[in-house]
Amino acid sequence: MTLSVIVADDSTLGRKQVLRALPADWDAEVRQAKNGEETLAALREGADLLFLDLTMPDHTGFDVLQMMGDEGIACPTFVVSADVQPRAMERAKELGAVSFIEKPVNVETLQARLAEHGFR
Amino acid sequence: MAQAVEPGPDFSALVENINVGIVVVNRDHEIVCWNRFMAAHSGQPADEVVGANIFTAFPELPERWLRQKLRSVFLLGHQAFSSWEQRPYLFKFPHNRPITGGVDAMRQDCTFFPLADASGETGYVCITIFDMTDASIYQERLQRTTQELEELSARDRLTWLYNRGQFETELLAAFRHRERHGGHLSVILLDIDHFKTINDHQGHDTGDAVLRHLAACIRNRFRVSDVAGRFGGEEFALCLPETDAEGARLAAQRLRQEIHDEPAVHNGMAVSFTVSMGVSEADSGMPDPEALMKEADLALYQAKEAGRDRIVVYGENGAS
Amino acid sequence: MVEPLSEDQADALQEVTNIAMGRAARSLSTLLDTFVTLAVPRVQLVDAANAAEAVQETANLPDTVTAVRQAFFHGLRGEALTLFAPGGGHNVADLLGLDADELGDPPEDEILIETSNILVGAILSGLGEQLETQFSYTPPSIFATNTPMDRVLNPDDLEWTTALLVEVTFTLESRNFTCHVLVLLAENSIAVIRQALDRLLEEF
Numbered sequence: 001m002t003l004s005v006i007v008a009d010d011s012t013l014g015r016k017q018v019l020r021a022l023p024a025d026w027d028a029e030v031r032q033a034k035n036g037e038e039t040l041a042a043l044r045e046g047a048d049l050l051f052l053d054l055t056m057p058d059h060t061g062f063d064v065l066q067m068m069g070d071e072g073i074a075c076p077t078f079v080v081s082a083d084v085q086p087r088a089m090e091r092a093k094e095l096g097a098v099s100f101i102e103k104p105v106n107v108e109t110l111q112a113r114l115a116e117h118g119f120r
Numbered sequence: 121m122a123q124a125v126e127p128g129p130d131f132s133a134l135v136e137n138i139n140v141g142i143v144v145v146n147r148d149h150e151i152v153c154w155n156r157f158m159a160a161h162s163g164q165p166a167d168e169v170v171g172a173n174i175f176t177a178f179p180e181l182p183e184r185w186l187r188q189k190l191r192s193v194f195l196l197g198h199q200a201f202s203s204w205e206q207r208p209y210l211f212k213f214p215h216n217r218p219i220t221g222g223v224d225a226m227r228q229d230c231t232f233f234p235l236a237d238a239s240g241e242t243g244y245v246c247i248t249i250f251d252m253t254d255a256s257i258y259q260e261r262l263q264r265t266t267q268e269l270e271e272l273s274a275r276d277r278l279t280w281l282y283n284r285g286q287f288e289t290e291l292l293a294a295f296r297h298r299e300r301h302g303g304h305l306s307v308i309l310l311d312i313d314h315f316k317t318i319n320d321h322q323g324h325d326t327g328d329a330v331l332r333h334l335a336a337c338i339r340n341r342f343r344v345s346d347v348a349g350r351f352g353g354e355e356f357a358l359c360l361p362e363t364d365a366e367g368a369r370l371a372a373q374r375l376r377q378e379i380h381d382e383p384a385v386h387n388g389m390a391v392s393f394t395v396s397m398g399v400s401e402a403d404s405g406m407p408d409p410e411a412l413m414k415e416a417d418l419a420l421y422q423a424k425e426a427g428r429d430r431i432v433v434y435g436e437n438g439a440s
Numbered sequence: 441m442v443e444p445l446s447e448d449q450a451d452a453l454q455e456v457t458n459i460a461m462g463r464a465a466r467s468l469s470t471l472l473d474t475f476v477t478l479a480v481p482r483v484q485l486v487d488a489a490n491a492a493e494a495v496q497e498t499a500n501l502p503d504t505v506t507a508v509r510q511a512f513f514h515g516l517r518g519e520a521l522t523l524f525a526p527g528g529g530h531n532v533a534d535l536l537g538l539d540a541d542e543l544g545d546p547p548e549d550e551i552l553i554e555t556s557n558i559l560v561g562a563i564l565s566g567l568g569e570q571l572e573t574q575f576s577y578t579p580p581s582i583f584a585t586n587t588p589m590d591r592v593l594n595p596d597d598l599e600w601t602t603a604l605l606v607e608v609t610f611t612l613e614s615r616n617f618t619c620h621v622l623v624l625l626a627e628n629s630i631a632v633i634r635q636a637l638d639r640l641l642e643e644f
Contacts (some may be wrong), residue, residue: 010480011455012448016644055458057480082455082462083450085469103459104570164523196467198561201579206550231579 003119004046008039008064009053009080014103018051018080018092021110035066043068047075049119052097054088065095078113080105116118141211141228143250144235148172148196149187150215152244161202161213161226180212193232193245204252205259215253223249227256276350278328279335287349290410291359295348295409298361298402305402308358310334310375312372313428316356326386333384341375365401365433370417372397372431376437394429396420400433442602442627444485449637452482453606456640457623460566461608467562468555468610470539471534477611485630486605492593499607499620502526506548507592508556509583512564514576516632518603518625520564522556524618526586529555553580557569559621567623571636600626604633 001098005028009015023029031047033039036059054061061079068075079092082103083094089100099113135142136155150172154166157245162169164177175183193200202210204214204227215226229250237243247315274286291307298305312318312330321329334356338348357391360368376395384391400422402412419434426432445453458481465476486494495501505523512518529551536554555582564575584592606623625633 009459013455013644014452014642020644055478055480072510082459084462085465085476086466087469087475103455103462192471192558193472196558196562198565200561201553203553203579203581205581206547208552218615229579391479 001027004032005030005046005049005051006039006042006047006065006075007031007051008033008035008042008061009051010056010058011053012036014053014080017103017105018110021105021107023111023114034061039064040067040071040073043073043075044071050075050077050079052077054079054083055093062091062095064098065092069096074117076117078110127184141247142344143174143247143249143280144244145190145247146244148182149190151177153246156423157249158211162211165407167204178211181210182207189232189411190245194242198233199240200232201303202232203338204229208245208256210249213335217257217416222254223257223260223367227252241412247414279331279350281335281338281356282347282349284349284351287347287351287357287359290347290349291357291409291413294359294361295412296404301331303362303411304367305366306360306363307412307416308360309369309398309420310356310358310372310395311397312354313396318391319377322386326384326391330384330385330391333380333382333391334393334395337375337382338377341378342371357416361409365435367400368399368401369431369433372399376429378432379424396428397431398423399431399433442630444523445483445604445634445637448641449634452637452641453604453633454481454483456567456637457483457563457606457608459570460563461610463566463641464559464608465610466560469560469603469606471503471558472532472612474535474615477608479611479615482605482607484605486495486603488593488595488598488601489570489599491595491603491605492590494605495593495607495620495622496589499523499591499609501620501635504586504588505592506581506585507553507583507587508552510556510560510577510580511579512575512577515568516575516625517571517628518623518629520556520560520577520621521583521592521624522552522559522580523620524552524555524620528552528617528619531617534613549582549585553582553620556580556621559619561620561625563608571640572634573632573636600624602630604630 003026007015007030009018009019012057019030031042033042035056039052052061052064061081065077076098077096078099078101079097080101080103081088084102092100098117101113135153137440138155139157141157141161142153143151148150150171151172160166165256169177175181189200189202208227209225210230211228212227215223217223227383229252231248232245234242235244235246274282276283292302294305304400314438315327318330322382338356338358342348349357351357363371373390376397379393379395384393398416398418400412400415400419407410415434423430423432461478462480465478469476473558482498484494495504501523502525504526506526508522510520512520527548528549533551536551560580564577568575604625608621609618
């Protein structure tokens with residue numbers, strides 16, 4: 001079954017880094033979102049996996065996670081972030097993120113995390 | 121890394137003899153390197169100090185501050201600094217300057233940078249200490265001169281009383297103070313009688329001598345809390361806080377008396393002169409100090425009209 | 441006339457700064473044991489004549505600021521200005537181990553200088569790592585105290601006519617403390633950074 005994936009990051013380069021790191025042989029349909037609003041809109045249409053940046057202009061990644069919880073959207077979320085403070089990671093996990101990946105994205109790390117959580 | 125191509129000098133000798141303090145500590149804060157600069161200025165040779173905990177060997181050091189500084193370098197892996205302008209010194213060493221200029225100890229700039237150990241991790245912090253005493257002395261001198269310059273621009277060059285601008289600033293402050301806290305405030309406006317004649321007939325130098333003498337009399341007769349200014353030419357003003365009209369009049373009379381008793385002296389010759397004075401007291405109806413000055417000015421005008429060499433208090437004898 | 445960065449280059453610089461900012465925030469938060477809130481970094485080309493205006497438009501700056509300056513060189517040349525609201529240092533003094541103890545009240549200056557050094561050091565090393573360039577930098581010093589922005593970035597005092605301005609803002613939640621770091625890359629460095637960004641973009 002085709003995996004529905006959303007990559008959310010206000011930076012084009014940031015999105016490209018994640019896209020490049022996705023397994024080449026994946027059967028996935030990938031949508032891109034540039035801000036919190038677009039991310040939520042895409043989520044409401046239904047998704048199997050979300051890569052979420054924390055630092056976005058309108059809503060932060062934390063806001064998005066919060067709103068997902070409020071709206072009852074259950075989509076496994078990998079936070080991909082430049083904000084690497086220990087508390088940022090804790091907070092993301094508390095808000096329901098499945099994993100936290102530091103930027104710049106390392107291909108092996110990302111794929112290993114995907115495998116860990118059954119996305120291979 | 122900078123390395124000589126041929127076998128170069130002994131780098132440990134370089135570290136030892138360079139004219140900058142070098143102290144290296146490990147993660148346990150033990151001293152692993154102590155160069156000659158440090159030995160010479162501290163009086164503690166390396167063999168007594170290397171291997172010891174830096175805080176035990178030098179209990180005078182600001183321990184909490186230094187621990188935090190070292191911690192930040194070990195943790196973050198990049199340089200930290202300390203400037204003599206914020207913290208005069210790290211190690212209290214005597215300085216070698218003949219002129220102290222109020223400097224009791226060597227002023228120091230410090231750099232703290234990480235050094236890797238054999239495993240490649242940051243194992244050490246190197247503290248370099250630069251003697252900045254000269255710079256600090258020059259800086260302090262410069263600051264003093266600038267301050268004097270600022271004072272100069274607030275004062276009249278000849279009499280050393282405040283210039284008009286500064287007087288008005290001070291008057292405003294006193295006026296505001298009275299508005300808030302109540303009490304009395306008076307001003308006296310004085311004008312040297314026939315000053316133009318003195319200048320024309322006896323020369324400008326004589327005129328200057330008269331002005332200086334008047335300023336001296338003012339300084340003698342008035343309190344430190346009173347503010348005196350020269351308004352240019354032959355006009356002066358006095359601001360007397362906590363003084364009512366009567367008090368101001370008495371003060372004015374004492375000044376007038378002194379001028380009578382003690383003439384100015386120029387080139388060995390006595391130069392007599394008189395002043396006319398207008399006095400007014402601030403009342404609650406006045407919106408600003410200009411209103412107060414205006415009344416004093418009117419009173420001064422009346423003093424002139426009435427024959428000079430006298431004091432008129434605004435509001436008396438139907439004056440308005 | 442300096443060419444503006446292309447959209448891709450500007451986006452790449454913003455992302456690279458974002459990562460460097462993240463490192464800086466981690467440094468500061470580890471040292472101070474408190475959470476640092478980050479906003480999206482801003483990148484723009486500015487002329488000396490309207491630099492102050494450009495900064496005021498985008499950042500939420502107080503009327504007057506205290507500025508700490510560090511110059512960097514060796515690879516990329518420019519300066520980093522860290523702007524604080526005057527008096528803000530006291531809110532974080534204790535976090536830096538600078539309570540009023542050994543020498544009486546810690547001077548505001550020392551607190552701001554220390555904070556600035558931590559942030560700028562981390563940002564520059566983060567940028568340097570990603571762009572594969574090096575930085576050496578001067579010790580920090582107070583550049584202006586309680587001064588309006590247009591005097592801090594007074595065109596007559598600036599050594600450049602055009603600069604690439606990168607702005608990042610850090611806020612300490614718990615302490616009502618915000619500071620803005622301006623990284624100004626002067627004309628001759630803009631070409632260097634363009635090349636570095638192009639190298640980065642080539643990977644994608």
